[in-house]
Amino acid sequence: xxxxxxxxxxxxxxxxxxxxxxxxxxxxxxxxxxxxxxxxxxxxxxxxxxxxxxxxxxxxxxxxxxxxxxxxxxxxxxxxxxxxxxxxxxxxxxxxxxxxxxxxxxxxxxxxxxxxxxxxxxxxxxxxxxxxxxxxxxxxxxxxxxxxxxxxxxxxxxxxxxxxxxxxxxxxxxxxxxxxxxxxxxxxxxxxxxxxxxxxxxxxxxxxxxxxxxxxxxxxxxxxxxxxxxxxxxxxxxxxxxxxxxxxxxxxxxxxxxxxxxxxxxxxxxxxxxxxxxxxxxxxxxxxxxxxxxxxxxxxxxxxxxxxxxxxxxxxxxxxxxxxxxxxxxxxxxxxxxxxxxxxxxxxxxxxxxxxxxxxxxxxxxxxxxxxxxxxxxx
Numbered sequence: 001x002x003x004x005x006x007x008x009x010x011x012x013x014x015x016x017x018x019x020x021x022x023x024x025x026x027x028x029x030x031x032x033x034x035x036x037x038x039x040x041x042x043x044x045x046x047x048x049x050x051x052x053x054x055x056x057x058x059x060x061x062x063x064x065x066x067x068x069x070x071x072x073x074x075x076x077x078x079x080x081x082x083x084x085x086x087x088x089x090x091x092x093x094x095x096x097x098x099x100x101x102x103x104x105x106x107x108x109x110x111x112x113x114x115x116x117x118x119x120x121x122x123x124x125x126x127x128x129x130x131x132x133x134x135x136x137x138x139x140x141x142x143x144x145x146x147x148x149x150x151x152x153x154x155x156x157x158x159x160x161x162x163x164x165x166x167x168x169x170x171x172x173x174x175x176x177x178x179x180x181x182x183x184x185x186x187x188x189x190x191x192x193x194x195x196x197x198x199x200x201x202x203x204x205x206x207x208x209x210x211x212x213x214x215x216x217x218x219x220x221x222x223x224x225x226x227x228x229x230x231x232x233x234x235x236x237x238x239x240x241x242x243x244x245x246x247x248x249x250x251x252x253x254x255x256x257x258x259x260x261x262x263x264x265x266x267x268x269x270x271x272x273x274x275x276x277x278x279x280x281x282x283x284x285x286x287x288x289x290x291x292x293x294x295x296x297x298x299x300x301x302x303x304x305x306x307x308x309x310x311x312x313x314x315x316x317x318x319x320x321x322x323x324x325x326x327x328x329x330x331x332x333x334x335x336x337x338x339x340x341x342x343x344x345x346x347x348x349x350x351x352x353x354x355x356x357x358x359x360x361x362x363x364x365x366x367x368x369x370x371x372x373x374x375x376x377x378x379x
Contacts, residue, residue, distance in 0.1 A: 052209065052210070052211050054155075054208070055285060056285060057155065057206065057208070057211045058155065058157075058167055059281065059282075059285055059287065060211070061082075061140065061155070061157055061204065061206060061211075062108050062157065062165045062278075063108055063137075063138075063290070064082050064083040064137070064138075064139060064140045065080060065081070065082050065083075065108065065157045065158070065165055065203060065204060066080065066081050066082070066083070066090060066105040066106060066107050066108075066131075067079075067080060067105065067106040067159040067164045067199075068080060068081050068090075068092055068096055068097065068103065068104070068105050068106075068115070068129070068202060069103070069104045069105075069106070070096055070097045070098075070099065070100030070102075070103050071100055071101060071102045071103070071104070072099055072100055072101045072102075073101070077095075077096055077097075077099070077100065078096075078159060078198070078199045079092055079093060079095075079096030079097075079158075079159070079199060079200075079201040079202040079203075080092065080096075080157070080158035080159045080199065080200060080201065080202045080203035080217070081096075081105065081129065081202045081203070082140050082157075082202075082203065082204040082213065083134060083137060083139045083140060084139050084140060084142060084213075084239070085139050085243065086135055086136050086137065086138075086139060087130065087132075087135050087243070088130055088131040088132050088133065088134035088135040088137075089118065089128055089129070089130050089243055090105065090115070090128065090129050090130070090131060090134075091126065091127075091128055091202070091204075091216060091232075091239060092126075092127050092128075092129060092201075092202030092216075093125050093126065093127065093201045093202040093216065093218050094120050094121045094122075094124065094125045094126055094127040094184065095125055095182065095184065095201065096127070096201055096202050097117055097120065097127050097129060098120065098127070102114070103115040103116070103117070103129060105129070105131055105134075106164065107134070108164070108165060108278060109275065109278065109293070109294055109368075109369065110271040110274060110275055110368070110369035111133075111368045111369065113131045113133045113134070114131070114253040115129040115130060115131045115253070116129060116130050116251035116252050116253050117129050118130050118242055118243065118246040118251065119238075119239065119241075119242020119243070119245075119246070121184075121238070122183075123183065123184060123185045124184070124185070124235065124238065125181075125184040125186065125218050125219075125230065126216060126230065126235050126238065126239065127202075128239055128242050128243060130246065130251060140204060140212075140213050141211065141212045141213065142212065142213050142232055142233075142236060143207065143210070143212040143213060143214045143232065143233060144232075144233050144236055145233055146214075146233070147175075147231065147233070148172050148175075148190060148207065148214050148215075148231070149172065149175070150171075150172050150173065150174065150175060151171055151172065152171060152172045152207060152208070152209075153169070153170075153171055153207075153208035153209065154169070154170055154171060154172060154192055154194060154205050154206060154207060154208060154214070154215075155167060155168075155169055155194070155205070155206040155207075155208055156168045156169075156170065156192065156194040156195070156196065156200065156203060156204075156205050156206075156217050156227065156229070157203045157204055157206070158196075158199055158200030158201070158202070158203030158217060159199040159200070159203070160195075160197040160198060160199040160200050163199070163270075164274060165274075166200075168194040168195045169194060169208075170192050170193035170194030170195075170227075171192070171193050172190050172191070172192055173191050173192060173193045173226070174190070174191030175188070175190060175191070176188045176189075177189050177190070177191050177228060179228075181219055186218065186219065186228060186230065187234075188231065188234065189215075189218070189228045189229060189230050189231065190205065190214075190215050190228065190229045190230075190231060191226060191227070191228055192205065192215075192217075192226075192227045192228070192229055193225075193226070193227075194227055195220065195225070195227060196217050196218070196219065196220030196227030196228065196229075197220050200217050200220065200227075201217060201218055201219075202216065202217065202218075203216075203217045204216070204217070205217050205229040213232055214229075214231065214232060214233075215229030215230055215231050215232055216229060216230045216232060216235075217229045218230050265327040268327055268331075268333055269325050269327055269333055271362075271369055272325065272327075272333035272335060272362035272369070273322055273325055273335065275294060275362050275369055275370075275371060276320070276322060276335055276337055276360055276362065276371070277320065277322075278294065279291050279294050279371060280318050280320040280337075280339060281318075282294070283312050283315060283318050284315075284317065284318040284319075288305070288308065288309045288312060288313075289305070291308075291312075292305050292308050292309075294370060294371050295308075295370060295371050295374075296363075296365045296370035296371060296372040297365060297370075298372065299371065299372070299373070299374070314343045314344050314345075315341055315342065315343055315344075316342045316343070316344050316351055317341070317342040318339060318340070318341055318342075319339070319340045320337055320338070320339045320340075321337065321338045321339075322335055322336070322337050323336050323337065323338055323357075324336040328361075329363075331363050331364045332361060332362065332363035332364075332372070333361070333362050333363070334359065334360070334361050334362075335359075335360045335361075335362065336357060336358070336359055336360075336377070337357070337358045337360055338355060338356075338357050339355070339356050339357075339358060340353065340354075340355050341353070341354055341355075341356060356376055357376070357377045358374055358375065358376060358377065359373070359374075359375050359376075359377050360373065360374050360375075361373040361374075
């Protein structure tokens, strides 16, 4: 009876020992091996984020870039600037506004407002001006810490020779450049391949990948092949000091009616063309709110934003070409515009292309340039 129990006990011990040995082997193997995880979600998170869409960066930036005209009895200086907060404060170069008795800004939708200087450098070529009418608007995003490197792709916006919101692309081609021009000292500035000419001064330099402002375009060579931009993170504390110490009751503003009334026909023609192009660009990238704000009060009263949006919601692509631009009076221009539209057919995958000619009237409404009439003349 006792002998019969020996064999099962021995077998049990052997099996247990083998199990423990297998467990130890598996544990040691698991510790030594690198586990490779192939998970598409994890891979997507670990990959570098793709660059933002170039057209979207430019379109959003254009809303906050202004043309600046500084006037005195002798001449007018034209430059650029960009909105940096919800108080209506605009960064520009000191040399754009230093000798101005009156300062005006012209926005992307051709509105004209007076501005007042709230801070200006003597040796630092930076200034801040305030336009209360631009308060509570979304401002540009500033890069406050990172110093850009050689080879980084950049976008420069400004108003060279009065052509508002002109865009030039390039790279950071040099850093830590030091020089002086007209008593202004430029220290550790970016050298860029994007062109900087008359009127570009004060405009933003934007990082192509992030869409953030990294510099203030300030100086260009005579041949236009090299530009220089002040890194914004090196001057942002000075700028914010001016803003925080500004006394609204002590600011000196000019009269915007002066510049509106003196608008010549050539300028009205250019501004009208800009408004029309800006309208169709907004439709093209589905920024229906911005397009709707370009319409005059009468047009907005005749259709709600929802009904306006419904007209364009199926459009996938828009190309416009101005074929005629006539100034009908001191305050209005009439344009004929050929527009090629691609529409996505409802509940279908295919698109339909059509060409439409519009007759568009652009004129001043409460001292602001608006689209007053937009009608189809033929399909």
